Amino acid sequence: MRNLFRFIIAYHFQILFIVLEAISISLLLNHNDFQKARFISFTHSITGRVYKKVNNITRYLALKKINDKLAEENTKLKNILQRTYRADELFFFSEHDTIYHQHYFYTSAKVINQTVNKQHNFLTLDKGSDAGIIPEMGVVSNGGVIGIVVSVSKRFSTVISLLNSDFRVSAKLAKNNYFGSLHWDGKDYRSVKLNEIPYHIDVTVGDTVVTSGYSAILPEGIIIGTVRNSEVKGGNFYEIDVDLSIDFKSLVYVKVISNLRREEQTELEEVINE
Amino acid sequence: MFVLVLFQVLILNNIQISGYVNPYMYVLFILLLPFETPRWLLLISGFAIGLSIDLFANTPGMHTSATVFMAFLRPYVLKLLVPHDDYEPGTYPRLFYYGFSWFLKYSLVLVFLHHIFLFYVEVFRTTYFFHTMLRIILSAIFSVFLIILSQYFVYRKQI
Numbered sequence: 073m074r075n076l077f078r079f080i081i082a083y084h085f086q087i088l089f090i091v092l093e094a095i096s097i098s099l100l101l102n103h104n105d106f107q108k109a110r111f112i113s114f115t116h117s118i119t120g121r122v123y124k125k126v127n128n129i130t131r132y133l134a135l136k137k138i139n140d141k142l143a144e145e146n147t148k149l150k151n152i153l154q155r156t157y158r159a160d161e162l163f164f165f166s167e168h169d170t171i172y173h174q175h176y177f178y179t180s181a182k183v184i185n186q187t188v189n190k191q192h193n194f195l196t197l198d199k200g201s202d203a204g205i206i207p208e209m210g211v212v213s214n215g216g217v218i219g220i221v222v223s224v225s226k227r228f229s230t231v232i233s234l235l236n237s238d239f240r241v242s243a244k245l246a247k248n249n250y251f252g253s254l255h256w257d258g259k260d261y262r263s264v265k266l267n268e269i270p271y272h273i274d275v276t277v278g279d280t281v282v283t284s285g286y287s288a289i290l291p292e293g294i295i296i297g298t299v300r301n302s303e304v305k306g307g308n309f310y311e312i313d314v315d316l317s318i319d320f321k322s323l324v325y326v327k328v329i330s331n332l333r334r335e336e337q338t339e340l341e342e343v344i345n346e
Numbered sequence: 347m348f349v350l351v352l353f354q355v356l357i358l359n360n361i362q363i364s365g366y367v368n369p370y371m372y373v374l375f376i377l378l379l380p381f382e383t384p385r386w387l388l389l390i391s392g393f394a395i396g397l398s399i400d401l402f403a404n405t406p407g408m409h410t411s412a413t414v415f416m417a418f419l420r421p422y423v424l425k426l427l428v429p430h431d432d433y434e435p436g437t438y439p440r441l442f443y444y445g446f447s448w449f450l451k452y453s454l455v456l457v458f459l460h461h462i463f464l465f466y467v468e469v470f471r472t473t474y475f476f477h478t479m480l481r482i483i484l485s486a487i488f489s490v491f492l493i494i495l496s497q498y499f500v501y502r503k504q505i
Contacts, residue, residue: 085385089418092393093411099400100407100467107408110470 176291178327179203181211186233188261188320193233195219197326200227210290210329215318217241217296218326220289229328234296235261235320242287243296243314246280248273254281254296254314261320263300266312273310275302281314288337291329350375351395355402358492367481369489370409372399373460374496376417377453378440381433385421392417405468412464416456423455441497453493454486461486 080087101111131138181203185196199205201224211218211231219233220241232239237258243266244251252268266281279299285292301313331337354372375395379388396413400406424433429444441449461482469478 085389085418085421088386088389089414092389092414093418096393096396096407096410096414098407100405100411103406104408107467107470 177204177330177332179205179330180325180327181205181229182325183323184228186320186323188233188235191237191258193235193320194222195231195233195323195326197221197229197231197328198227199328200224200229202226203328204330205229205328206330208289210331211326212290212294212329213318213323213326215295216316217283217290217294218318218320218323221328233320234264234316241290242284243281244284245269245273245275245299246282246293251284251286252309252312262316264297264314264316266299266314267309269310269312271304271308271310275299275310275312277301281312288331288334288341289329291331351398351402354399367484367488369485369492370457370461370464371489371492371496372409373413373416373457373489374493376413376420377456377493378438379420380438381424388417388420389414408467409464411467412460415463416460419459420456423452423459427452427455441494446494449497450490450494453490457489457493458482458486461489 101108179199181197181199183195184198187193195211195218197205197211205221205224207221207223209221211221217234219231219236219239221229222232223230234241234254235256237256239255241254242251243254250269250273252266254264254266256264269275277299281296281299283290283292283294283296295317297314297316299312300315302310305311350372354370358369358371372395376388376392379391383391392413393410396410397406399409399413403409424439427448429448433439434443437443439449439452444452465478465482465485
């Protein structure tokens with residue numbers, strides 16, 4: 073205590089100076105708006121810089137956590153996106169419209185695997201029985217016919233492609249509705265053959281070939297391709313080369329069609345057959 | 347002291363030559379305090395006169411801090427400028443005791459220090475550093491001029 077007093081007495085001049093100076097500067101900063109504002113902005117700029125540095129460091133240290141969070145959020149968003157995208161379509165097409173009596177029900181799906189260069193080509197879609205897909209549903213894309221579902225699992229389904237030499241589909245010429253049988257000859261993935269068109273029909277290059285709708289699988293009028301070349305072979309029928317309107321090598325999204333009246337139709341037809 | 351304060355706030359504060367020169371002559375009070383003044387009294391008087399100027403000029407703290415700063419430096423400046431034959435007892439730090447050149451140095455150094463402190467506190471930023479420095483130099487010269495003039499007119503040799 074004595075030492076403290078001695079210290080104060082020895083340095084009373086300096087101490088008094090500091091005290092008086094502190095008083096006047098606090099007066100200055102508290103009562104002069106300009107200096108006050110400058111002082112505050114100055115201290116804020118310093119503290120701001122410190123905070124920024126600290127924040128940078130903590131953010132860097134937390135990068136892993138942030139990354140995890142972002143990834144999680146990303147997947148969440150992606151899930152939402154996909155689901156809404158498809159859900160929209162589902163809802164759109166499954167509307168219970170009592171006026172128009174919906175006949176076909178579309179489900180969009182993504183092609184996740186397919187071949188085009190074999191004799192028996194198949195596709196795999198990313199939707200299965202969970203999405204209401206069952207075997208013998210038609211598959212189309214915006215450009216035309218793709219094939220028919222052959223088997224399904226919970227989340228996947230396989231589709232027999234139009235480019236399969238076992239596959240036959242009923243098709244017709246759009247301009248006059250004469251129908252025939254369409255199949256792939258296993259040579260070129262861009263063209264198929266249409267048979268059983270009577271030879272008295274006028275067929276010209278460029279005529280549109282569409283589905284006939286007789287199979288209860290594919291709706292009528294879905295485009296398949298255009299006539300490239302036609303010749304009469306072995307009797308009364310044309311053999312027509314058809315250029316496919318879709319490129320199987322660039323397929324991404326397709327639509328699976330379920331015929332809501334199919335059972336009714338097949339039941340009735342079976343009665344006739346018996 | 348009161349005469350000086352009034353002279354400063356009523357007349358000199360209204361002098362502003364081309365926006366540069368503000369003479370602050372009231373520091374004369376600190377300059378002329380006797381050698382024997384206790385150093386704490388120096389600081390208190392600096393605080394008092396600075397505060398009274400501030401009260402009139404409505405700038406609390408500005409002149410006070412500058413004047414306290416100057417009062418704090420006065421003993422050191424006096425020690426620095428000590429003449430060959432030391433300060434004689436019974437004399438005052440005035441022109442007529444120690445001559446023109448000594449008083450000029452003495453007042454110039456302290457006034458300059460005071461003005462530096464005052465003007466930078468007033469501006470309170472570094473952007474106009476050289477502009478402020480010019481103001482400081484011009485004002486200091488003018489203040490010193492007034493202070494020396496006062497020596498001839500008011501503080502005559504009193505023996």
